[in-house]
Amino acid sequence: MRKLFQIIFYIQLILISILVIVLTIRGFVYAARSTNHFRPEKWYPPLLGSVASAGIVSYLWEWISFHDPSKAIKTAFWVGPFLTCAVGILHILIGCPISLAISTIAIISSVIQSLYTCWVNPRFDYATKILTVYTSFPPDKTATFVILSIITCLVYSSFLVTGIGGATATGTGLDILFIIVILLTYTWTMQVIKNMLYVTISRVRHMNFACGADMNTWIAFRDTVQHLVGRVCIGSAVVPVIGTIRGSARVMKSVVGGTDEFLFSCADCYSRVASTLITYGNRWGFVHVGVYNKGFMQASADTWGAFKTAELIPLIDSDLTGAFCFFSGVAVGSICSLVGGTWALAIHKSYATEVSIYAFFIGYFICRVALASQQACVSAYYVAYAENPQSLQFDATIPVRIQELLQRYNV
Numbered sequence: 001m002r003k004l005f006q007i008i009f010y011i012q013l014i015l016i017s018i019l020v021i022v023l024t025i026r027g028f029v030y031a032a033r034s035t036n037h038f039r040p041e042k043w044y045p046p047l048l049g050s051v052a053s054a055g056i057v058s059y060l061w062e063w064i065s066f067h068d069p070s071k072a073i074k075t076a077f078w079v080g081p082f083l084t085c086a087v088g089i090l091h092i093l094i095g096c097p098i099s100l101a102i103s104t105i106a107i108i109s110s111v112i113q114s115l116y117t118c119w120v121n122p123r124f125d126y127a128t129k130i131l132t133v134y135t136s137f138p139p140d141k142t143a144t145f146v147i148l149s150i151i152t153c154l155v156y157s158s159f160l161v162t163g164i165g166g167a168t169a170t171g172t173g174l175d176i177l178f179i180i181v182i183l184l185t186y187t188w189t190m191q192v193i194k195n196m197l198y199v200t201i202s203r204v205r206h207m208n209f210a211c212g213a214d215m216n217t218w219i220a221f222r223d224t225v226q227h228l229v230g231r232v233c234i235g236s237a238v239v240p241v242i243g244t245i246r247g248s249a250r251v252m253k254s255v256v257g258g259t260d261e262f263l264f265s266c267a268d269c270y271s272r273v274a275s276t277l278i279t280y281g282n283r284w285g286f287v288h289v290g291v292y293n294k295g296f297m298q299a300s301a302d303t304w305g306a307f308k309t310a311e312l313i314p315l316i317d318s319d320l321t322g323a324f325c326f327f328s329g330v331a332v333g334s335i336c337s338l339v340g341g342t343w344a345l346a347i348h349k350s351y352a353t354e355v356s357i358y359a360f361f362i363g364y365f366i367c368r369v370a371l372a373s374q375q376a377c378v379s380a381y382y383v384a385y386a387e388n389p390q391s392l393q394f395d396a397t398i399p400v401r402i403q404e405l406l407q408r409y410n411v
Contacts, residue, residue, distance in 0.1 A: 001230075001295075002295065005234045006229050012188075013189070016185050017159075023163040023167045023175075024163055028166070030169045037169070038170075043165055043348070047161050047355050047359060048158060048161060051157050051161060052154070053340075054359075058332055058366045058367040061331075061367060062146055065131070069128050073124055073127050076324055077113075077324070080330055080334070082110070087103075087334045087341070088102075094356075098353055126320075127319070127321065131324070139205055141217045145200070145217065149372070150369065150370055156186075160186055167182075192229075193369055194368055195372070198379075199287075200290065201372070202380040203220045203290030206380040206383060209393055231294075232289070241281075242274075243278075248274075250317075253270075253271050279301055279304045284300070284307070284382065284383055285303050306387055311402070312398075314405050328368075329368045329371075337356040337363065340355045343355075385398055
């Protein structure tokens with residue numbers, strides 16, 4: 001499976017590159033011949049400007065979260081909903097039917113984000129402590145890897161934007177299909193880039209947490225590229241799907257509660273399915289992929305089994321690191337959407353909707369790549385602790401938090 005996924009990944013990169021080049025050339029030829037349809041000089045600058053904004057804001061956000069985790073967490077959770085709401089207001093100003101539908105989704109999402117922030121506000125202190133694990137002793141050359149990853153994403157995103165513009169120029173039904181395919185492959189590729197960095201950094205940090213050893217980050221990255229690409233490709237395809245299923249199951253179970261027996265039984269069944277799936281596909285499995293060179297599903301099962309043995313599942317479920325990265329991605333995506341959408345609204349209103357959507361998409365993923373090293377360090381900390389809770393390498397942060405959770409559940 002790892003060889004198959006590795007081959008598929010490289011083939012899709014080649015095919016998408018060819019498709020983008022063809023679409024770009026065709027789009028410019030069509031724009032040159034057409035007098036009143038597609039205007040590249042008004043479509044590309046707002047979107048490419050938002051791509052540049054994504055790189056700058058993502059790096060600044062990673063820098064802030066490194067130097068002041070507490071401020072970064074509070075900003076992501078409290079400011080993020082307002083930025084999402086601002087995107088909704090922008091689409092109201094655009095005024096077309098699709099924009100009005102997007103504005104409704106954005107405003108509802110901002111309300112949901114705000115309610116979630118109020119709910120998890122008591123966990124901010126622990127989230128700050130656990131994120132400080134990363135900032136205390138970051139792996140060597142981490143900043144270099146983050147910058148290189150962001151630059152790679154910027155170049156790749158800009159390249160695909162030219163192809164999307166070429167498809168937009170003609171706007172046939174087949175071109176819409178091409179755009180969807182480009183966005184799907186972009187999603188997978190960005191997940192792979194993020195998880196390549198994730199595996200590299202988590203391996204280095206796990207070695208330090210588990211036995212106090214320091215490992216050269218470049219060597220870890222070289223091993224990841226040479227031997228682990230297939231496993232990372234599998235995890236990059238599986239984890240977002242399973243994570244979405246489990247997240248929706250947890251929300252459904254919390255909302256339904258025990259008010260209705262039939263709904264409760266359906267929610268409980270769905271939750272059991274999600275709990276089974278998470279065993280064989282979770283982001284903590286990437287740690288064992290890098291450290292022990294395991295297959296992704298085996299690594300996921302082993303890490304989840306270690307969490308169960310160490311009774312860390314409630315702690316893992318209440319951890320805000322993943323939510324922080326998600327909210328940060330949404331916030332940066334919203335900023336990029338506002339930059340691109342406002343720019344397009346000012347110079348060519350009919351382009352504003354699609355430009356803002358693409359800008360949000362790109363900003364979200366580039367921010368997630370920028371924060372991958374921090375999430376990897378926290379995951380390595382949890383996995384190393386689960387493997388040997390009695391190790392002297394760990395302080396009392398996790399045991400104290402477990403006691404707090406136990407007291408809360410007992411009450």
